[in-house]
Amino acid sequence: MKWGKKSLMTLAAAALFVTAACSNNGGGAEPANNDGGAVKSNAILATLGEGNDNLKGKKIALIMQFNEGAFSAQYVAGVKEQVESLGGTLQVQAAGNNLADMASKLDAAVNGGFDGILTDHGTAEALEAGVKKAVEKGIPVVAFDANLQVPGVTVLQQSDEAMSKTLLEQMKADIGGKGNIVKVWVAGFAPMERRQISYKAFMDANPDIKEIAHFGTAEKPALDTQNQMEAILKQYPNKGDISAVWASWDEFAKGATRAIEQAGRTEIKVYGIDMSDEDLQMIQKENSPWVASIAVDPKDIGRVQARYLYQKLHGDETEAKVVLDAVLVKREALPKDKQINTTELGQYVEGWGKSEQGIADWMGRTDK
Known part of the structure; x- marks a missing residue:
């Protein structure tokens, strides 16, 4: 959803390629199954292992270039559930496709008492100054889909x-x-x-x-x-x-x-x-x-990104670049007798919604 040397508006809007909209608080209704009941997610979530009580209660900021559409809603839901499973709280700030506003929100987060920062899209030009400031202050940063090359920062991207x-x-x-x-x-x-x-x-x-x-x-x-x-x-x-x-x-x-x-x-x-x-x-x-x-399951993108941030909070060395594993979904693999949603998709398409990327040895885990 989501440009280079075009006008700022076009740059910002183009970043929408990852699509999608979420509520400002990062929440979202759990999808319903065909019988009207709540669908139980098959997600794998990391939890805090023994001896890591010092990581409880961390305040995490997610700074987004945009938050429009279903993809982003599901992405934010993945970040939120993983941060909360690790004992933290999440605050989402979206810039409405305005790169200058995104840079401003990032700067505010650096100075706002957050323990860790996640970024979603944006450009290196818009984010680099704020990210460097965060690193200098000892605030770990993990970015998604931005061509950042700042030492100490991990960047996630789809393959x-x-x-x-x-x-x-x-x-x-x-x-x-x-x-x-x-x-x-x-x-x-x-x-x-x-x-x-x-x-x-x-x-x-x-x-x-x-x-x-x-x-x-x-x-x-x-x-x-x-x-x-x-x-x-x-x-x-x-x-x-x-x-x-x-x-x-x-x-x-x-x-x-x-x-x-x-x-x-x-x-x-x-x-x-x-x-x-x-x-x-x-x-x-x-x-x-x-x-x-x-x-890549958008919820898994959010989960994996949050896990790498907590690795940094734990003091682990993390890669500069993490490539997320994608899955091919073909119509012929889907059931003909009922309609499903992405929460249920893993029952029919191998590898969907069950990513274990970013789960460190010191973390526990749970299958929701």
């Missing part, structure tokens, strides 16, 4: 190049290695730039797959994609004119899917990156053109 490559290879297999495709992508965000590397290499290696159109914007991405895709479908009105859409962010996949459905062109396959409950509902819809998405 964007590998994710993109895996998704493209799935698309290739599904369309028989040839056909016309539409690319939806926007420049400027670190994750997007990494995904583009794999896309270019794939297209260079597969000359029978032709890109006939490309577009993308971070301003109202799902709606804009829908509008632009509708126009492209009119340019290419015949079945077989377009084989697939490669959407480098799930907000793009939503818009492309809606346009294709409304035009009755569901022979066109859609492939997306990232996953939320809303995405999963669209993928499960009968005859949906959205057939596959690759993602």
